[in-house]
Amino acid sequence: NAGVTQTPKFRVLKTGQSMTLLCAQDMNHEYMYWYRQDPGMGLRLIHYSVGEGTTAKGEVPDGYNVSRLKKQNFLLGLESAAPSQTSVYFCASSPALPITDTQYFGPGTRLTVL
Amino acid sequence: ELKVEQNPLFLSMQEGKNYTIYCNYSTTSDRLYWYRQDPGKSLESLFVLLSNGAVKQEGRLMASLDTKARLSTLHITAAVHDLSATYFCAVDPFMNYGGATNKLIFGTGTLLAVQP
Numbered sequence: 001n002a003g004v005t006q007t008p009k010f011r012v013l014k015t016g017q018s019m020t021l022l023c024a025q026d027m028n029h030e031y032m033y034w035y036r037q038d039p040g041m042g043l044r045l046i047h048y049s050v051g052e053g054t055t056a057k058g059e060v061p062d063g064y065n066v067s068r069l070k071k072q073n074f075l076l077g078l079e080s081a082a083p084s085q086t087s088v089y090f091c092a093s094s095p096a097l098p099i100t101d102t103q104y105f106g107p108g109t110r111l112t113v114l
Numbered sequence: 115e116l117k118v119e120q121n122p123l124f125l126s127m128q129e130g131k132n133y134t135i136y137c138n139y140s141t142t143s144d145r146l147y148w149y150r151q152d153p154g155k156s157l158e159s160l161f162v163l164l165s166n167g168a169v170k171q172e173g174r175l176m177a178s179l180d181t182k183a184r185l186s187t188l189h190i191t192a193a194v195h196d197l198s199a200t201y202f203c204a205v206d207p208f209m210n211y212g213g214a215t216n217k218l219i220f221g222t223g224t225l226l227a228v229q230p
Contacts (some may be wrong), residue, residue: 048216054214108156
């Protein structure tokens with residue numbers, strides 16, 4: 001049982017390049033999330049999904065797109081990377097409401113945009 | 115604007131001492147979560163508090179929730195070096211028509227350093 005996995009672990013991009021971060025979970029969770037973590041700011045929700053084929057915006061969605069074509073996968077895309085998107089990205093998953101369980105986090109992806 | 119504030123932001127403790135981390139939030143909620151993060155690592159769930167007056171304990175850590183005061187505390191008893199980490203609280207705010215949203219709002223974290 002791998003839990004939540006993320007690919008890649010590290011990535012360096014040049015401004016304007018695009019990339020996709022992959023999140024996979026094997027816990028059959030309905031909900032999945034993408035967060036970014038910046039120094040001194042805690043985690044902020046980018047986008048989330050409450051089920052296969054659904055996505056919604058979080059606190060800081062600008063510059064990102066997501067897709068959830070399969071229940072176990074949640075993709076985060078950067079179409080034209082900017083230095084302000086340098087951050088550590090965490091994916092998480094959780095069971096559906098009502099919430100009696102926590103969110104389970106992946107190991108993170110460290111992204112640097114030059 | 116929804117806010118979750120932790121204090122202190124940095125805490126240097128001596129081994130064997132007790133201390134408390136505070137988490138204040140500005141919205142209606144009775145769902146609060148505590149996580150631990152080691153440097154360069156992911157977040158590990160510590161406690162899930164789901165009602166007013168909830169208290170949970172695990173080893174040297176005890177968390178409580180007062181929804182009327184919109185306050186949660188994480189109490190550390192007889193700190194040891196292994197507890198050194200960053201601790202986050204996160205709140206699940208109610209939507210206007212009631213019910214949890216599952217869209218967590220995180221505090222900025224408390225960096226705990228336990229000195230020998």
